[in-house]
Amino acid sequence: MNAPETTDKKPSPRVLVFACRWCALIGADAAGRKKTELPASFRVIPVECASMVEPDSVLRALASGADGVAVMGCHLGGCRFNDANHVAVKRMEALGDLLDTVGIGRRRLLLSFGTAHEGHEFAEVLGNFLRELGPLPELTRWRKTLLNLPAFR
Amino acid sequence: MLELIHSIREKSRELLAAGRVDGVLCLARDRFDVVQPRLILRAEKTGSIETSPKWNLAKLALRTLRRAGPSFRLAVACRGCDERALLELAKRNQFDPTRITLLGYTCSREQAESCLCDRPYPEKPAAGEKIEGVDPFADPRVSALLTGDEGERTARWTGLLGRCIKCYGCRNACPICVCTPCKLEDDLWVERAVVPTELIPYHLIRAFHLSDTCVACGACQDACPVGIPLLALQLVMRRRLRERYGYEAGLEADRKSPLLMDFDHASPAGFELPAWTVSSEAPHER
Structure with missing residues (x-):
């Protein structure tokens, strides 16, 4: 009789993926159809275009419990809405500056661009991101809402 | 005088x-x-x-x-x-x-x-x-806030922002915060009537909304009753905009912000992806 195996492994990091429905979402589907192995700790929200993802949503996700956020769109130059995904790059880049300044770090934000038939790329990029997030500390200090008394100096 | x-x-x-x-x-x-x-x-x-x-x-x-x-x-x-x-x-x-x-x-x-x-x-x-x-970055009051690794920065900024009493003074004093309705008053983004506030949504959404508009007047930090150095967050983003796009808020009347507004002239050629972007420019037949 063996005791059931226990693991003290940290649960895998939770990631919210905003995927543009013209490319990245189809890529995610393709990764699923190929039965690519991926941690099950990410959730995908389809959006019309990566540029529709406001940086506010990324912040809201981080505050609500996500360890990382991925914004995925079409290849630069392959956007259905002319150059809209360039806007996504610029905005998220600026958001990364803010995250770096306050110490959350832009490592928690993944921006990636691929096409619909690159399911393997989706799996690879997201898998790498999940592995990178693994050792990062949780954002508990940022999420704590109790009055932080020692901060009153 | x-x-x-x-x-x-x-x-x-x-x-x-x-x-x-x-x-x-x-x-x-x-x-x-x-x-x-x-x-x-x-x-x-x-x-x-x-x-x-x-x-x-x-x-x-x-x-x-x-x-x-x-x-x-x-x-x-x-x-x-x-x-x-x-x-x-x-x-x-x-x-x-x-x-x-x-x-x-x-x-x-x-x-x-x-x-x-x-x-x-x-x-x-x-x-x-x-x-x-x-030069604001030469001043120790600002430069001391922008040092350290992620852990130190997190400790510093959660401590500073944790003082917030959610008086909305920074938003009200800001000459550019004029949106109605304001996201900081929307339960979807920032829960109302909860003090102290959640740090990420309230402070970082406010700071980001001004990333390409802030004229660094410092009204937010002058208005803050608990003395949070809010201007330091804006100064960094202003500097990056200047470095990347040569853009500074409040100077050119006919130039739209490169960040949020410019859907028309973002040429794919010559646009450099930031180093942290993982681009899937892999050959398709793999």
Whole structure:
């Protein structure tokens, strides 16, 4: 009789993926159809275009419990809405500056661009991101809402 | 300093007397010896105009224009930061810029140092001489906040932002925060009636919304009752915009923000992806 195996492994990091429905979402589907192995700790929200993802949503996700956020769109130059995904790059880049300044770090934000038939790329990029997030500390200090008394100096 | 005040008073008097404007928005001393913003409508009252303390008039100018009729023309006697804030508001179609005449005056060395202002003058000053600005990043009050690794920064900023009593002073004092409805009052983004607030949504959403609009006037941090150095967050994003796109808020009236507005001219060629982006530029047949 063996005791059931226990693991003290940290649960895998939770990631919210905003995927543009013209490319990245189809890529995610393709990764699923190929039965690519991926941690099950990410959730995908389809959006019309990566540029529709406001940086506010990324912040809201981080505050609500996500360890990382991925914004995925079409290849630069392959956007259905002319150059809209360039806007996504610029905005998220600026958001990364803010995250770096306050110490959350832009490592928690993944921006990636691929096409619909690159399911393997989706799996690879997201898998790498999940592995990178693994050792990062949780954002508990940022999420704590109790009055932080020692901060009153 | 006195010359500067006299010159502004004289120019306001001329504008009102000639009927070129219907009112002058400015700081003025009233009969109780209190200096506060006032709307001066008659030329003989212009003798009470003052130029200090620092008081951002951009939002008041906007409110004045909206309350007065559409034919009301306003002169604003203000500092360089107000001029830039008004320009940003005009860019965002908040008012018709032809209705405003600016009477900008320059700031002194001490004023620039206390505001950490790198541009303590309006583009076309009506009074005063332009002087060299202060590099805010050279000041220990700012540079000390921007050091350290992620752990140190997290400890520092959660401590600073954790003092927040959610008075909305930073938003209300900001000359550019004019959205209605405001996301900070929407339960979806920031829970209302909960104090202390969640740190990420309240503070970082506010800071990010101003990333390409902030004119670094410092009104947010002056208004903060618990002394959070909010300007430091904005200064970093302003510097990055200047480095990447050569863009600075409040300077060019006909240039849209490269960050949020420019859907038309983002050429794929010559645009460099930031190093942290994982681009899937892999060969398709793999």
